[in-house]
Amino acid sequence: MNHTGSRARFITFEGIDGAGKSSQIAAVVELLRARGIEVEQTREPGGTPLGERLRELLLHEAMHLETEAMLMFAARREHLAARILPALAAGRWVVSDRFTDATYAYQVGGRGLDEARFDALERWVHPDFQPDLTLVFDLPPAVAAARVANTGAAPDRFEREQRDFFERVREAYLLRARRDSGRMRVVDANRPPEEIRAEVEAIVNERCLA
């Protein structure tokens, strides 16, 4: 428990590349801190020194699909052990840019990883643990691709994928959100940032702060 008296929560943000998660994550962290809640902001792949090294490989080195899936879960195992679970146990909330739903969407949906292999890895790495709340930012891949291109940054291995890859990733997120509608909320991300922020804050208030 933290000093607000409520159990520490694990909140994750998901969506295709360019969905607009970053500034909305910052707004949620600000909202929580304004309530006197201690929060750790993190990301996947990454979030620990080893995880950040794995991120460099994952975003830039060509590799077999199953290697990619196992490295995502290896980074996640470390993230859980070294960062997420200790923070929650100490009463600090954790807000992460991506978690296991991203492996479902990108590796199973986007790349075609066998779902049974994904299930086995998920059961191994976190059998009884899921985020308290997951916000899935949904928008057409063409809109997201234009946003990514406008940043002017060199695209990574995922951002260089074709439109049909992101269509599959999007559908996989929506399917998983339908299957786990108690935990996952889909947010229309094809709107002005202020509108999205208002909806995200309302969901966090209702689901985690009420």
Ligand SMILES: Nc1ncnc2c1ncn2[C@@H]1O[C@H](COP(=O)(O)OP(=O)(O)OP(=O)(O)O)[C@@H](O)[C@H]1O
């Ligand atoms: N609602 C919005 N409308 C228009 N542009 C937006 C919106 N939200 C974010 N952007 C812009 O789109 C770009 C990508 O946003 P952002 O980095 O937040 O996305 P992201 O989901 O974190 O992407 P990634 O997963 O690729 O890191 C940025 O240039 C940002 O300013």
Ligand SMILES: Cc1cn([C@H]2C[C@H](O)[C@@H](COP(=O)(O)O)O2)c(=O)[nH]c1=O
């Ligand atoms: C956790 C996770 C991530 N990915 C992909 C999704 C993104 O393209 C990159 C991370 O980049 P971001 O700008 O920080 O969003 O990694 C993935 O394919 N599978 C995963 O499990």
